[in-house]
Amino acid sequence: MMHSADGDESAPSTPAFVIDRHLLDVLVSRFREALDAHWPGAILSYSFKTNSLPWLIGHMRRQGVWAEVVSDAEYELALALGYAPERIVFNGPIKSQERLRSALREGSLVNLDSRREVTWAAELAREEPTLSLAVGVRVNWDLEAHCPGESTTGDEGSRFGFSVDTGALDRVIEELTDSGVRLAGLHMHRNSLTQSLGVYRAAATVAADLIATRSLDLDWVDIGGGFFGNLEGSPSFDDYVRVIREVLDPVVDPTRTRLVVEPGGSVIAVPVELHAAVLDVKDVGERRHVVTNASRTDIDPLFRRRRPFAVTTDSTSEQRLPEQIIGGFTCMEDDRLTRLQDAPELAVGDRLRFEAVGAYTMSYQSSFIEFLPAVYVRDGERYTLVRRAWGVEDYLQGNRWDDVDDPSGAGAPGADLTGAQRRP
Numbered sequence: 001m002m003h004s005a006d007g008d009e010s011a012p013s014t015p016a017f018v019i020d021r022h023l024l025d026v027l028v029s030r031f032r033e034a035l036d037a038h039w040p041g042a043i044l045s046y047s048f049k050t051n052s053l054p055w056l057i058g059h060m061r062r063q064g065v066w067a068e069v070v071s072d073a074e075y076e077l078a079l080a081l082g083y084a085p086e087r088i089v090f091n092g093p094i095k096s097q098e099r100l101r102s103a104l105r106e107g108s109l110v111n112l113d114s115r116r117e118v119t120w121a122a123e124l125a126r127e128e129p130t131l132s133l134a135v136g137v138r139v140n141w142d143l144e145a146h147c148p149g150e151s152t153t154g155d156e157g158s159r160f161g162f163s164v165d166t167g168a169l170d171r172v173i174e175e176l177t178d179s180g181v182r183l184a185g186l187h188m189h190r191n192s193l194t195q196s197l198g199v200y201r202a203a204a205t206v207a208a209d210l211i212a213t214r215s216l217d218l219d220w221v222d223i224g225g226g227f228f229g230n231l232e233g234s235p236s237f238d239d240y241v242r243v244i245r246e247v248l249d250p251v252v253d254p255t256r257t258r259l260v261v262e263p264g265g266s267v268i269a270v271p272v273e274l275h276a277a278v279l280d281v282k283d284v285g286e287r288r289h290v291v292t293n294a295s296r297t298d299i300d301p302l303f304r305r306r307r308p309f310a311v312t313t314d315s316t317s318e319q320r321l322p323e324q325i326i327g328g329f330t331c332m333e334d335d336r337l338t339r340l341q342d343a344p345e346l347a348v349g350d351r352l353r354f355e356a357v358g359a360y361t362m363s364y365q366s367s368f369i370e371f372l373p374a375v376y377v378r379d380g381e382r383y384t385l386v387r388r389a390w391g392v393e394d395y396l397q398g399n400r401w402d403d404v405d406d407p408s409g410a411g412a413p414g415a416d417l418t419g420a421q422r423r424p
């Protein structure tokens with residue numbers, strides 16, 4: 001296939017991820033419209049971890065979406081791709097002291113999640129009182145008690161944030177206040193099994209209760225991500241934001257306190273497809289096995305998925321088969337992507353499309369047996385390459401493969417040693 005700067009009309013080579021740009025933009029606009037309707041001034045940020053493809057992150061920035069990051073590496077990626085520090089939401093328990101200090105100085109919206117971060121923020125405030133530091137804190141709250149059976153953790157509870165129930169949250173608020181750090185936000189994110197409205201009603205209820213009982217005057221309430229996102233079906237983005245606003249309305253002034261949302265899967269799962277091709281077809285006993293050039297490592301990297309994939313094929317066969325087992329390119333027996341039931345018989349060269357595979361897939365990609373597949377953006381009929389398939393040269397970047405005892409330390413021809421040397 002030929003690639004030009006403006007894209008190409010033909011379908012891409014396989015295997016490849018394909019992002020439907022229109023669908024992506026529809027989902028992002030729907031989220032923004034929901035916020036504009038119920039909480040003008042709210043911050044729409046995108047959860048990098050869900051899919052940190054550089055094109056996608058750049059596209060989100062161009063749409064005015066903020067970055068939501070949970071590591072120094074993701075923070076640095078946001079800076080590298082043009083996000084201003086003041087449009088970065090910095091979350092998670094593993095921030096380094098150096099990056100936390102720079103984020104606070106440069107005006108990122110920071111939610112503290114671990115003990116050491118509280119100590120570091122307090123130290124910075126004492127060292128430099130003129131900075132007028134303001135931070136949010138991640139709240140550890142009992143979702144299971146509010147919505148039995150809906151949390152992903154059951155009775156064991158979440159490992160993130162500071163517990164309301166044990167008093168840890170109050171102690172953190174006191175420590176911050178005593179050292180001159182203003183408590184400016186609450187971070188309420190919880191994943192759920194259900195993505196129900198009840199989960200967000202519960203998160204907002206806990207936040208509202210904290211605001212009322214601790215007399216908090218906040219710059220933001222960050223409700224997190226975890227929303228359901230589809231073109232049809234419910235809840236809709238509008239339903240979520242309406243419920244959150246209803247619950248918080250009695251205790252916050254929405255013109256003063258901003259709502260922060262951090263969607264990931266709800267905006268990027270549906271717009272992405274994986275295109276694959278059939279390499280071989282064979283019968284083993286009663287079973288029809290179809291070998292493809294994709295793998296379950298591409299679209300179910302944790303091998304956890306129970307729901308079947310939505311798959312379409314371009315097979316023109318008149319013959320339908322009761323079952324075809326679609327296998328991947330790896331040597332793992334369980335690299336079986338799906339089973340097609342009562343579908344047209346597949347032949348070598350046929351194309352398969354696995355739909356709605358944009359979340360927690362590309363960001364987990366492995367270099368097991370093959371390197372990363374290409375990624376295209378589809379705009380109507382036009383496909384544009386935004387990541388070429390990785391080759392050996394990409395894999396070798398940052399490595400050395402000469403003798404480590406070589407006194408010249410010159411590395412191997414073509415090797416970029418900067419990355420490798422930075423690591424202890």
Ligand SMILES: Cc1ncc(COP(=O)(O)O)c(C=O)c1O
Nearest residue numbers: 047189225226227262263264265
């Ligand atoms: C703090 C935080 N925000 C946002 C998200 C994005 O969640 P989702 O992809 O379910 O929208 C996650 C995912 O776990 C998260 O941990």
